[in-house]
Amino acid sequence: MRGALWAFGLLVLLFLLLPILVVIPLSFSSGSFLSYPLPGLSLRWYEAFFASDFWLPALRNSLVVGTVSAALATLFGVPAAFGLWQRNVPGRRLILAVILAPLAVPAIVVAVALLLAFGPRGLANSFTGLILAHAMLCVPFVVITVLASLARFDPVLLRAAASCGADPWTGFFRICLPRIMPGVAAGAVFAFATSLDETVVVLFLAGPAQRTLPRQMFAGLNDEISLAIMAAATLMVLLSTLLLGAVAWLRRPRR
Amino acid sequence: MTSRRTALLLIAPLLIGLLVGFVAPIGAFLWRAIADDEVAAVLPRTLAALRGWNGEAPPDVAFVALAEDLRAARARDAETGAGGIARAAARLNAEWPGMRSLLPATGRRVTTPGDERAKILSASEDWATAAPWQAILRAGGPYTGFRLLATLDLRRDAAGAIAQTPEDQRIWRGILLRTLWISLSATLLCLLLGYPLAWLIATAPSRAQPWLLGAVLLPFWTSLIVRTAAWMVLLQKEGIVNAALIGLGLLDAPLPLLLNRFAVLVAMVHILLPFMVLPIAAALRTMDPALPRAAASLGAGKLRIFLRVLLPLSLPGVGAGCLLVFVQALGFYVTPALLGGPNDQMLAWFIGFHANRLVDWGMAAALSVLLLGAVAVVIGLYGRLVGFDKVRTA
Known part of the structure; x- marks a missing residue:
């Protein structure tokens, strides 16, 4: 029984990992076909990636949009999570439903609705519009993660600080924030990763100047697939691994 | 101590931002489903x-x-x-x-x-x-129900009564059923593959656990577009799967594995599987290991322990996993667009098509109402059957 479970489980893990692992060696191919065996190893597709007029800007756009929208989501999400932490807030369930709605509404509905709303206001085909859209899609991750950290924070500490004469601001910044900082940082990383992954909204809302990596990859996959896409994919796997590592490090059990 | 007013003030910026930037645009868009001007x-x-x-x-x-x-x-x-x-x-x-x-x-x-x-x-x-x-x-x-009726292949006849669209003009019921069917298949396949894996992760020795969990988390964190691209590479005519099957002597000529339902389902299961595994593993890990032992000491066999003790205790995780997978599957756009043929496109694709190509915002909105309705029914059913208090994520 136990052996069969291991065999089945490892096969499923292979199914999960193999497609990602297959992409990586292809990006180092010296040939230009998407098949194995590789004719030889080279960095030509990375050179193509960094020399091209659209991949490097796409990488830069992805990083800029991800950073700014994650920062915005954190800036608005952390105070909101702190407010929601008070269980007696009137309408708490409804407020939570609004904040978590971006998780439940299909991306295509968000994309078309925002295109319609942002277009007449000059926000379509602009970085401002794209960043606002991504910040709204990212904010639930910040709120959830910070709420989870706050659940482990003892509110008595805040009362103790207040009794020592600290005003609520000092109490929050000196006592609470340092203790929930790993959660805040993990939320920000989640938000960044969400923006980095987002494809549908950027497809509808962004113009050529705001191409991100996923959008550039989508366009490339619809076209003749070049191995430069595999180089882009490998870079994205690398980025995801770094982000996953960052979150694992932030959430490590500490004594 | 923070008072209720301070709490509301802290929430207000985000709440107002989301009401203006998210809820209002979606409401205005959906309104077009019934607007008739x-x-x-x-x-x-x-x-x-x-x-x-x-x-x-x-x-x-x-x-x-x-x-x-x-x-x-x-x-x-x-x-x-x-x-x-x-x-x-x-x-x-x-x-x-x-x-x-x-x-x-x-x-x-x-x-x-x-x-x-x-x-x-x-x-x-x-x-x-x-x-x-x-x-x-x-x-x-100023209002009309004709678009919403049309999404169900219904219309009003000359006398104003609701009637079926002629059979040769019906499209949307088929597309709705296709969307539900693909999502349901993906959910069941995820459950079938995910439950044993979650079981393995929850019961593995603590040395192996981080590695097994990491092997689920790495694909989970990898971009959807990267994973879709990977399946395009794997399933190509000259791709690795075909080459392997021919190399093993199982095939004489490459099979067309791309641009069909098979490709869409395989990639969707691959993308959604972690959403099934992680909640089930979390539910199983919080289980008291003394319970199966107690059942065994009372004379229950292995199958009986599983069916009467372990399975019921893991059901909240199964419910959460199925909800996450099914709701996300309903809205899939990118993966079917790249890996599927014309008969594998789901509701989301037609919403995009009506908005972008046909510039028919009214019909795009009506189809969005249909899609959101399906999502709401699923979430509502879940709330009724399982309840949201029990949801725990990994």
Whole structure:
């Protein structure tokens, strides 16, 4: 029984990992076909990636949009999570439903609705519009993660600080924030990763100047697939691994 | 201690931002599913003239009003390029087939005032009958249910009763069923593959656990577009799967593995599987290991322990996993668009198609109502059957 479970489980893990692992060696191919065996190893597709007029800007756009929208989501999400932490807030369930709605509404509905709303206001085909859209899609991750950290924070500490004469601001910044900082940082990383992954909204809302990596990859996959896409994919796997590592490090059990 | 007012003040910026930037745009977009202003914008005088009409022979005032409306609209369209007549004609076509060409053709006959009835009738004798005028009245707004009915392949007949669309024109019920079917298949496949893996992760020795969990988390964190691309590479005609099958002697010639339902499902299961594994593993890990032992000491066999003790305890995780997978599957856009053929596209693709290619926001909105309705039903059912208090994520 136990052996069969291991065999089945490892096969499923292979199914999960193999497609990602297959992409990586292809990006180092010296040939230009998407098949194995590789004719030889080279960095030509990375050179193509960094020399091209659209991949490097796409990488830069992805990083800029991800950073700014994650920062915005954190800036608005952390105070909101702190407010929601008070269980007696009137309408708490409804407020939570609004904040978590971006998780439940299909991306295509968000994309078309925002295109319609942002277009007449000059926000379509602009970085401002794209960043606002991504910040709204990212904010639930910040709120959830910070709420989870706050659940482990003892509110008595805040009362103790207040009794020592600290005003609520000092109490929050000196006592609470340092203790929930790993959660805040993990939320920000989640938000960044969400923006980095987002494809549908950027497809509808962004113009050529705001191409991100996923959008550039989508366009490339619809076209003749070049191995430069595999180089882009490998870079994205690398980025995801770094982000996953960052979150694992932030959430490590500490004594 | 933070008071309730301070708490609300802290929440307010985000809440207001989301209400203005998210809830309002989606509401305004969905409103277009029932808004009906194309005809009223172009034919206001005609609609006014038809008020109080007995529904029999069309009155002369209506002909005069129609001619004036069309002249004004033609002048406006020529000046601004707004295409008002074309949009009104397209809307009227849904009520009375043939209007798409008849309305602009009629407009070309009445460019100069005088003898309106004869000029309009020279475009088509149909204007002497009640039907086109009734169509104008039905499309006069300000609201209509016709798009929402159309998404279920229903329409109103001439008498105003709800009727089935003719069989050869039905499309949307099939696409809704396809969307539900693909999502359900993906959910069941994820459950089938994910439950044993979650079990393994939850019961593995603590040395192995981080590695097993990491092997689920790495694909989970990898971009959806990267994983879709990976499957495009794997499933190509000269791709690795075909090459392996031929190499093993299982195939003589490569199979067409791309642009079909198989490719869409494989990639969707691959992308959604972690959403199934992680909640189930979390539910299993919080289980008290003394429980199965207690059951065994009471004489229960292995199968019985599983069915009566372990399975019920893992059900909250199974419920959360199924909800996460099914709801996300319903809205899939990118993966079917890249890996599927024309018969594998789901509702999301048609929403994008109507918005982007056809610029028919009304129909895109009606289809979005359908999709959001499906999502809401699933979430509501979950809330009823399982409840949201038990949801725990890994």
